[in-house]
Amino acid sequence: MNIPDQARVAHATLSPDKVMSKLVSLAKRRGFIFPSSEIYGGLSSCFDYGPLGSEMKKNVKDLWWTSMTRKHQNIVGIDASIMMNPTVWEASGHVSSFNDPMIDDRTTKRRYRADHLIENHIEKLRRDGREEDAHRVGASYERASEAENQNRAFYDIIITEEIKAPDTGSSDWTEVRQFNLMFQCNMGALADASGIVYLRPETAQGIFVNFHNVRESGRMRVPFGIAQIGKAFRNEIVKGNFIFRMVEFEQMEMQYFVKPGAQEEAFEAWREERFNWYVERLGIGQEKLHWYRHDKLAHYADLAYDIKFAFPFGIEEIEGIHSRTDFDLKQHQEFSGKNMEYIDQATNERYIPYVVETSAGCDRLFLALLCDAYNEDVVDGEQRVMLKFSPKIAPVKAAVLPLMKKGEMGEKAAGLRDALAGDFLVQYDDAGSIGKRYRRQDEIGTPFCVTVDHQTLEDETVTVRHRDTAAQERIGISKVKEFLYANLT
Ligand code: ATP
Numbered sequence: 001m002n003i004p005d006q007a008r009v010a011h012a013t014l015s016p017d018k019v020m021s022k023l024v025s026l027a028k029r030r031g032f033i034f035p036s037s038e039i040y041g042g043l044s045s046c047f048d049y050g051p052l053g054s055e056m057k058k059n060v061k062d063l064w065w066t067s068m069t070r071k072h073q074n075i076v077g078i079d080a081s082i083m084m085n086p087t088v089w090e091a092s093g094h095v096s097s098f099n100d101p102m103i104d105d106r107t108t109k110r111r112y113r114a115d116h117l118i119e120n121h122i123e124k125l126r127r128d129g130r131e132e133d134a135h136r137v138g139a140s141y142e143r144a145s146e147a148e149n150q151n152r153a154f155y156d157i158i159i160t161e162e163i164k165a166p167d168t169g170s171s172d173w174t175e176v177r178q179f180n181l182m183f184q185c186n187m188g189a190l191a192d193a194s195g196i197v198y199l200r201p202e203t204a205q206g207i208f209v210n211f212h213n214v215r216e217s218g219r220m221r222v223p224f225g226i227a228q229i230g231k232a233f234r235n236e237i238v239k240g241n242f243i244f245r246m247v248e249f250e251q252m253e254m255q256y257f258v259k260p261g262a263q264e265e266a267f268e269a270w271r272e273e274r275f276n277w278y279v280e281r282l283g284i285g286q287e288k289l290h291w292y293r294h295d296k297l298a299h300y301a302d303l304a305y306d307i308k309f310a311f312p313f314g315i316e317e318i319e320g321i322h323s324r325t326d327f328d329l330k331q332h333q334e335f336s337g338k339n340m341e342y343i344d345q346a347t348n349e350r351y352i353p354y355v356v357e358t359s360a361g362c363d364r365l366f367l368a369l370l371c372d373a374y375n376e377d378v379v380d381g382e383q384r385v386m387l388k389f390s391p392k393i394a395p396v397k398a399a400v401l402p403l404m405k406k407g408e409m410g411e412k413a414a415g416l417r418d419a420l421a422g423d424f425l426v427q428y429d430d431a432g433s434i435g436k437r438y439r440r441q442d443e444i445g446t447p448f449c450v451t452v453d454h455q456t457l458e459d460e461t462v463t464v465r466h467r468d469t470a471a472q473e474r475i476g477i478s479k480v481k482e483f484l485y486a487n488l489t
Helices: 016-029 053-068 087-091 114-127 131-146 149-161 204-208 211-218 265-282 327-334 363-374 406-419 434-444 454-459 477-488
Strands: 010-012 033-035 047-049 074-076 097-103 111-113 175-180 183-186 194-200 225-234 248-258 289-292 304-312 314-325 352-361 374-379 381-387 398-402 426-428 448-452 461-464 471-476
Touching: 016 033, 016 363, 016 374, 033 097, 047 053, 053 074, 053 225, 053 248, 053 265, 053 363, 074 211, 087 327, 097 114, 097 149, 111 114, 114 131, 114 149, 131 149, 131 454, 149 175, 204 211, 204 225, 204 248, 204 327, 204 352, 211 225, 248 265, 248 363, 265 289, 265 314, 265 352, 304 363, 304 454, 314 327, 314 363, 352 363, 363 374, 363 381, 381 434, 398 406, 398 434, 406 426, 406 448, 406 454, 406 477, 434 448, 448 477, 454 461, 461 477
Parallel strands: 074 225, 398 426, 398 448
Antiparallel strands: 010 374, 033 047, 097 111, 097 175, 183 194, 225 248, 248 352, 289 304, 304 314, 314 352, 374 381, 448 461, 461 471
C-alpha cells in the first residue's frame, strides 16, 4: 500500500479501569451490543448484538470458519441441534460432573461459588501481609479440593475462617451444595422426568455423536477434523464483565480425530496454529496473548492449555486447547451400544481415535477485539475515539461522504455507494461537518472514508482517508472498489 503523508496524531494513555465503562457505553450507543430485553429491565448476563455488532460477529465467525474448514482439506463443518437425546449428557459426564460448589446466604438470598470465596480470602490474607495465614488456609483448601466430601470441607473452611460475602458482608451461610450448570427444560406435554432435555453446555458433543455420519458421508480418513459454530448454555452463577461470562454464548469448536499415539504431535501443531491465528489473522498484539497450562484437568482431558487475553479486568481465557483422549467416543460407545471404532483401510487396524479439541468463545473473542481496538488520540488538535479493528473484522468497511448534500456531489456519492454496496458494507453519511463525519466513522472502526468533493467534479478523483493515521490521498473514483479489495482482505 502506498502510505500517504500522516496527519498530526498524538496517542492518549488510558487508565485500564475506565476502558470497560467507556466500551460498554460505546457498544450500546453505536449499536454493537445492547442489554437483552432492556425495556423490561434486562436479564442478567444476556445481551443482544445490534446492527454493527451482528455484522462484526459474522465477520469473526466467517474468518474462523474459513481458517478452520476451507483452508484444511481434512476438516469439514456441521451444524448440530442444540437439544439432544439426554443420554448424551450422561455419557459425556455433564450430568454427574458439570458442577460448581455453591453456598447461599440465607439473609440476602444471594448465591456464591464456595471455592471462589476461599480463593479470594487467601488472596486478601496475602494482600494484608499475613503470609503465614494465607499459607495455612491455602493448604487446607488444597486438602479440601481433593477431599471425598468436598462440600463439607469447603463449608468448614468458610465457617472457621469467618469468611463473609464480598458484596454485603453477611455470613448467614447454608451448607455447600453442588450446582449443575446445565439448563434443564421439558420437551413435550409431560412435565415429569421422562421429558427432561438439556440446552447443550458445549457444542463438542454434537460433533462426537456425528463421528460416523460425517466420516462415512464425507469418506473422511483419520486424521480429520469436524468444526462447528453454535450456541452453548451454562447456568453461570458468577456473572459479570459485560459479555465475558454469559449464560448463552457462542462457541467455535473443532475436534480433530487422530490415531492413538499421534495426539501429542497434533496437540502441539494446533497450539501453534491457533495462537498464530489471533496474531496473524486478527491482528491482536502478541504481547496481549498468554499461554496457561492447566494443572487441574477436566474429567475428559490429559493435557490442556488456554490462550488468554489481557482484558482491562485481568488476563483471562478466550480459547481452550484440550487433549480429550478417546474419552468421549468411548463413553458414547458404552452408552449407545454403537461401535465407535475407526477401521484403517490401509492396515485394517481398528481403534477408537484420540481427539484434540480447539474451543474458542466467539463472544469473549468479540470482547477481546473491542478491548484491543479501543483507542483515544488527538488528531490535528481534536480529541477522537477510535476502534482500531483489523479491516477484516471491521463491521463497516468504508464510508462514502459527499462534501455537499445536494447536486452533482450528492449524486456522484450515491452512485459510488451503490457501486460498492454489493461487495462491501458501506455507510453513506451526508450530515454535519466532514470532521464530525470522520469522527463518527472512527468511533465504529471504519478503515476508510471516501469523500466526494469539488475536485471530484473536475477530475473524477476522490479523497480516501485512512482511519489510523488520518492521512489522506486522492485516487480515481473508478478505482475505489479495487482499492478496497486490495486493502481490506
Ligand atoms: P471458564 O473457566 O472461563 O468458565 P471454561 O474453561 O469453562 O471457561 P471451556 O469449557 O473450555 O471454558 O469453553 C471454551 C470456550 O468457551 C472458553 O475459552 C470461552 O471462550 C468460552 N466460554 C465458556 N464459558 C463461557 C461463558 N459463560 N460465556 C462466554 N464464553 C464462554
